[in-house]
Amino acid sequence: ANSIWELTALTTLYLHSVTLRCDENADKYVGFFSKCANLKNLTLKSCNTKGFKGLSICLPLLSNLTLVDVDGSVKVFNIVAPQLKNLTIEGHYCLQLPANDYFSLEKAYISIFRPKDAHQVLCLLQQLHNVKFLTLNLEIVECLSSSVELMTNQPSPFANLKSLNIYPIREQVPGHGVKMSAEVKGYLLDSSSGATFTMVTREDIKAMKDTKFAQELITELWELLEQEKARTETIMAKMHEQGRPQFSECIGRDIDMCWKYTSARINKGKEKVSDICYMLQNIKGSLKELPASNQATIQPSFSTLCAEVDTVTNKITECIKMDCDENQRRINVCLHELATTLLPSS
Template identity: 40%
Template sequence: MNAKCDRLSNLSEDLIIQILSFNDTKQAVRTSILSSRWRNIWKSIPHLDLSSEDFTKLNRFYEFTHDVSNVISSRNNDRDLSSVKLSVRGYNQTFVKTVVDYALSHNVQKMTIIWFDDRDIELPNSLFMSNSRSLKELTLIAPNRRWDQPKIKSSWDLPALTTLHLENVYLSNKTLDEHSGLFSKCLNLKNLTLSHCTISDHHILSHSKFSNLTPEKGLYSVATIVAPHLKNLTAIDCSGRLKIYTPELSSLMYKVPSYDTFFLNGVSCLEKVDFYMCPFEEDTYAVIEILQKFHNVKYLTLGLEVVELLSSMVDMLSDLSSPFSKLKSLKIYPMREEGDEEVNIPTELKNFLLGASPNATVSIYSREDVKALKDATSAKRIMAKLQVLLEREKINCEQGEAKQIDEGQLVEDEISHMRNCWTDMFVEINEERVKIDEILLMLDEIKELLKGLPISKRDGIQAQFSSLNAEAKNVMKLILDRLKVKSGGKVSAFVNML
């Protein structure tokens, strides 16, 4: 243990800061007990990751971090903040305002605020009207409740902002004049994602700098987006009628339930289109009409459901020439996993899609192919997440051994602190159990995903998983050993104090 303690003590300050950055702020602060050298290093971490729940049980924090104000005032104010993440449960406007104001005064570049319950939510006006010259990325995620979404109804003044992600909020410009807009003062806003958002009736969302726009799972009665320099548009599962004017659009992902949810004006520059729908028979004319607008497209992906509809209505295609004279690649890809497995494309439909570009490459994916690809991707994603978790726990295990030594040294001088450690023991036991449960759950998820894969797709992942599985077993053993050391040391220390 002495060797490991010395190894930790000899790490450079920059490396220690990088290690601590993997944890939220509460966990980073708690590592200050590792050694006297570590005591103040957390104050220089360029990230704040705070949850309002961290400040409900003060005995979980050490003396100098009893509330969020003390955490902030203890930071090294010579270090600017690169990012701030707030997780808020309940009505904690003071908590939000305190952190937001501090972050803005220290040139924060990226901010994320997440609310977790259905209590009243007030968006922080001090943020939107701050005229911040540093904030470039902002994410606001409210609870998913259609009946009472927090409202954005006044212009924001964030001139440096380039990327904005809004989730479960209500956008309205009823209080603005016709020359203003919600984001008109966000002069550099290029990337906008609206997820599960509601846009008020006849709302016009206009911005000259929009380059990437993603409305997904939104609710619009009639809304209009004017983006003269928009390059990439991703529209997913939108409800209502959304009109988009985009004369320079080059890439379109269109994935909506039916045709009349979407109206696109200005598609002459389109080169790449992913077009998914689950259309009804009465939508056939509309589908053909919108496909004919994509006459300059070079890379076209069609949902299998669109192909199935057109295949059943080939009489409408007999007298039509192919609009795709520049097509280089055609992919047919299912939007849904359920349905017929066999994919048959009639000659009339082939002529409509490929008649003007006979040399275009064609790739057809069955629903079985898509499920296998989806499962393989999920397995790889979970394995990557598990690998990060295991690496973090290896570091924590080394820290834990060093921490046990220092706690023993501090018993005589910090009896009150040791009493807090005794109280925390039961919390730590539960935390360790949760970590092991998380690892086991990930392993089970990966096993189930691999079980359903065809052998051709499973072989490449199986070897990686076997190695990861062995590593996970070793880390779980380290966690259990660490827990024995923690609990044993604390019991011994507490008995000595009595």
């Protein structure tokens, strides 16, 4: 885009992977949306800017603004939106907002992947002082905690805050990361004593993922057990209907063939039992990596699973025993026939 759009009836605009370009007045704010007076919802996602340093978003009715990964030449956003209620900013670096009072601001979601300048982060937060529900990523808190001197003797700007949520977007950081300092917590919460505070750590995220993985393994093993249970029950039902396992006549007359047939069934059963036990061991290993509270949540289902493994493996073993018994019976028949061939006929 290289012009100002005149879309007076437009209320919602979503731009994804669009390049905003201006070749004139590069040092001033450019207002591509200034003639979209009725715009209430604006989203810029993965957009690139070229040829200008400031983007002006001056919209009297704007209620929801989302800026996600807006890169390029723009460094400063001039947002004048007296009706703004919901603000989302996501990106690798901290955006700059000139001083404005967002009196209607209710929710702000700020996620900066690699915040480096604590002063810029602090300036951004100060512009959101009227917000009621604030969500920040943990990396912002770590950045501020590395420069607590910036908050010395500064009161918390968030007098209307009802909820503060902090969560990590990077699962791993060099070393052990930086703990949230008392100064940062005070700066965010001291002016809103009644605000709820929720903080999700990287350890919490890892525990949730590990728990989900363990549950998936349990589900996978349950499915295998159901298949094996149905298979063995079908085999055993046929055995009981026929009185004994059915070998073909050619196998029944040949001892070697009897052993080959039975050995194949034994090996197949052994492989099934080994697979089941291996999966159960993996699940147990996964559970050991979980925090005690997560282990306690999964333990009942794991105990039930172990009991079912015992039942199914016993059925597999029982099928093998029945095959072995029939094999021995066939061998006995063959031996009896061999012994009687030399007896004189009466």
